[in-house]
Amino acid sequence: MTEMNLxxxxxxxxxxxxxxxxxxxxxxxxxxxxxxxFRATDGLIKEFxxxxxxxxxxxxxxxxxxxxxxxxxxxxPIAEIQFLDFIYPAFDQxxxxxxxxxxxxxxxxxxxxxxxxxxxxxxxxxxxxxxxTEAYFCxxxxxxxxxxxxxxxxxxxxxxxxxxxxxxxxLEPKRIYRSLTGEVPExxxxxxxxxxxxxxxxxxxxxFAYGAMVPPAVEAAETLGQEGISAEVVDLRTLVPLDxxxxxxxVEKTGRAVIVHEAARFCGFGAELAALxxxxxxxxxxxxxARVTGFDTPFPYALENVYLPNADxxxxxxxxxxxVS
Amino acid sequence: xxxxxxxxxxxxxxxxxxxPDEALVDVYRLMVxxxxxxxxxxxxxxxxxxxxxxxxxxxxAAQIGASRALAPxxxxxxxxxxxxxxxxxxxxxxxxxxQLLGNADDAIKGRQMPNHFGFRDVNFVVASSPIGTQxxxxxxxxxAAQRRHDSIVTIAFFGDGATSSNDFHAGLNFAGVFQTPTIxxxxxxxxxxxxxxxxxxxxxxxxxxxxxxxxxxxLVDGNDVRAVYEAVRDARSRALSGLGPTLIEAxxxxxxxxxxxxxxxxxxxxxxxxxxxxxxPIGRLKAELVAAGKWSEDSDHALxxxxxxxxxxTFEAAEKARPLDPRxxxxxxxxxxxxxxxxxxxxxxxxxxxGVLKP
Numbered sequence: 061m062t063e064m065n066l067x068x069x070x071x072x073x074x075x076x077x078x079x080x081x082x083x084x085x086x087x088x089x090x091x092x093x094x095x096x097x098f099r100a101t102d103g104l105i106k107e108f109x110x111x112x113x114x115x116x117x118x119x120x121x122x123x124x125x126x127x128x129x130x131x132x133x134x135x136x137p138i139a140e141i142q143f144l145d146f147i148y149p150a151f152d153q154x155x156x157x158x159x160x161x162x163x164x165x166x167x168x169x170x171x172x173x174x175x176x177x178x179x180x181x182x183x184x185x186x187x188x189x190x191x192x193t194e195a196y197f198c199x200x201x202x203x204x205x206x207x208x209x210x211x212x213x214x215x216x217x218x219x220x221x222x223x224x225x226x227x228x229x230x231l232e233p234k235r236i237y238r239s240l241t242g243e244v245p246e247x248x249x250x251x252x253x254x255x256x257x258x259x260x261x262x263x264x265x266x267x268f269a270y271g272a273m274v275p276p277a278v279e280a281a282e283t284l285g286q287e288g289i290s291a292e293v294v295d296l297r298t299l300v301p302l303d304x305x306x307x308x309x310x311v312e313k314t315g316r317a318v319i320v321h322e323a324a325r326f327c328g329f330g331a332e333l334a335a336l337x338x339x340x341x342x343x344x345x346x347x348x349x350a351r352v353t354g355f356d357t358p359f360p361y362a363l364e365n366v367y368l369p370n371a372d373x374x375x376x377x378x379x380x381x382x383x384v385s
Numbered sequence: 386x387x388x389x390x391x392x393x394x395x396x397x398x399x400x401x402x403x404x405p406d407e408a409l410v411d412v413y414r415l416m417v418x419x420x421x422x423x424x425x426x427x428x429x430x431x432x433x434x435x436x437x438x439x440x441x442x443x444x445x446a447a448q449i450g451a452s453r454a455l456a457p458x459x460x461x462x463x464x465x466x467x468x469x470x471x472x473x474x475x476x477x478x479x480x481x482x483x484q485l486l487g488n489a490d491d492a493i494k495g496r497q498m499p500n501h502f503g504f505r506d507v508n509f510v511v512a513s514s515p516i517g518t519q520x521x522x523x524x525x526x527x528x529a530a531q532r533r534h535d536s537i538v539t540i541a542f543f544g545d546g547a548t549s550s551n552d553f554h555a556g557l558n559f560a561g562v563f564q565t566p567t568i569x570x571x572x573x574x575x576x577x578x579x580x581x582x583x584x585x586x587x588x589x590x591x592x593x594x595x596x597x598x599x600x601x602x603x604l605v606d607g608n609d610v611r612a613v614y615e616a617v618r619d620a621r622s623r624a625l626s627g628l629g630p631t632l633i634e635a636x637x638x639x640x641x642x643x644x645x646x647x648x649x650x651x652x653x654x655x656x657x658x659x660x661x662x663x664x665x666p667i668g669r670l671k672a673e674l675v676a677a678g679k680w681s682e683d684s685d686h687a688l689x690x691x692x693x694x695x696x697x698x699t700f701e702a703a704e705k706a707r708p709l710d711p712r713x714x715x716x717x718x719x720x721x722x723x724x725x726x727x728x729x730x731x732x733x734x735x736x737x738x739x740g741v742l743k744p
């Protein structure tokens with residue numbers, strides 16, 4: 061075990077995966093000589109050379125299109141998209157090509173590409189360095205969507221992503237790249253996809269979160285605890301595949317659900333969770349499902365502090381849910 | 386510019402010979418088979434026996450000439466009009482018809498519209514409908530081959546319309562920067578559905594676009610099977626020698642509609658079409674073979690008859706194949722189904738069992 065932050069955990073894990081498997085290679089903008097704008101790939105070009113840490117021209121469709129070709133050929137490319145906000149030039153390659161290759165070829169041509177991308181707000185990045193648009197990708201069959209919330213999960217989930225046989229969008233909460241540290245195992249322990257983590261057990265209300273929203277959810281649970289409300293915090297970890305059983309089990313216990321994400325509310329991932337609860341846990345619910353999310357506005361720059369969900373909003377929503385029932 | 390860290394690849398063996406004359410008759414047979422297949426499929430679509438078809442007529446020499454310059458280990462990234470490339474790679478007519486029908490023998494399990502086939506055993510990557518997306522993928526596969534030190538090339542097939550796409554620019558740009566062993570084979574058939582070639586670009590030729598990416602662009606008469614063969618052969622040789630990519634523009638003319646859903650009378654005249662048909666690659670090669678004493682009217686008549694018979698018989702046999710199992714729609718989304726997919730499949734089974742869903 062070593063104490064490190066999320067960026068360090070990602071960096072170490074990429075290094076270890078590349079040492080272990082010569083087919084693993086990285087490509088993206090500024091990832092080589094510069095080590096990535098967040099330094100997630102710092103030093104890797106020195107160890108593995110420019111053939112395996114490829115600084116590409118500035119084109120996301122070029123990055124993902126070539127990564128797909130590499131994967132079809134049998135390599136294991138890990139592509140970095142510098143900010144999730146800049147992924148759209150590659151949207152066609154991701155949703156029309158990458159996610160459909162296995163299916164549209166009748167299983168002949170699987171395309172295992174891992175796409176790493178920092179996402180989310182809280183760094184004063186404005187419209188184009190802050191968005192949390194995971195739902196676009198969760199809506200596309202054929203690609204898995206993973207969001208770690210701790211350095212240890214960053215390692216365990218990234219190792220699983222690299223092992224997986226299918227495309228994985230690996231979203232890194234840049235707001236907690238450096239602000240949190242934690243013990244990270246040094247071995248090859250994978251965290252399997254589709255297993256949520258109960259961060260904190262509780263009996264009165266379930267708070268579902270992922271990525272950078274887990275810390276404020278935990279903070280809210282602590283506040284609620286001081287006021288006699290026992291909140292359970294569940295970190296979903298992987299949105300596709302979703303650990304539906306964990307979501308249902310928690311609500312069967314608490315009877316109340318607060319869903320937290322940074323993304324806009326309308327058609328956000330929380331809508332899927334709310335639908336799941338209405339389909340499979342309706343009779344356990346004692347209060348309406350609450351969503352604490354970004355508002356249905358574009359992501360604001362100067363006022364991001366009032367846009368992003370925080371512990372106070374989560375606490376408020378949880379108390380309301382408890383009060384109505 | 387050699388890419389830093391990529392060791393030089395072994396030099397390609399020289400392939401400076403012209404197209405072997407004795408192979409021309411074989412090429413001609415294949416061109417006729419492709420033409421007959423096209424004619425038959427247009428009719429089958431009108432009869433409602435297949436749902437859709439995108440004919441290649443007019444592009445036979447370009448497709449077969451290019452294919453003959455490739456090696457089996459090369460990787461083909463086709464668009465959806467490359468039926469003659471598939472035939473030239475050795476795909477059976479039956480396998481193609483199975484795909485057009487989406488029956489139980491279809492290699493892609495009925496997942497896509499006709500013409501969007503893929504055959505891994507001959508390195509013919511599965512096509513898609515979005516325009517140009519295969520271009521960057523072909524470059525990526527070439528980058529992988531470079532890293533594996535495999536002596537192969539990748540070739541992307543696309544049309545004049547695709548030269549306006551994002552992936553054309555990105556793909557050629559990456560290929561130039563990384564000096565990949567890639568051939569960009571543009572069949573300029575003059576039409577992107579209804580838009581003529583002049584409406585795609587102000588460039589005098591499509592081939593000249595290569596110079597902006599730092600590698601050669603070659604303009605070739607796509608109705609001349611030998612010229613196409615030689616252009617691809619030379620591009621392949623350059624690529625294998627580590628000299629990087631080549632863009633080839635093969636000038637052809639799309640004789641048919643864009644697809645069976647298209648009516649070209651809305652945007653082009655019979656005069657234009659008839660003028661283009663004067664340069665029909667099949668008539669041209671036939672005349673050449675007859676003049677050289679290698680072919681006769683009798684053998685030609687027999688070839689067309691035999692091809693029609695073969696196509697009709699093969700299609701009828703494919704029509705008799707079993708239909709797809711409806712449950713197969715849940716396969717190949719992921720290597721292992723997610724719990725949600727398994728649950729949906731169970732739900733689907735119940736709908737079938739209860740007769741709510743009728744396949």
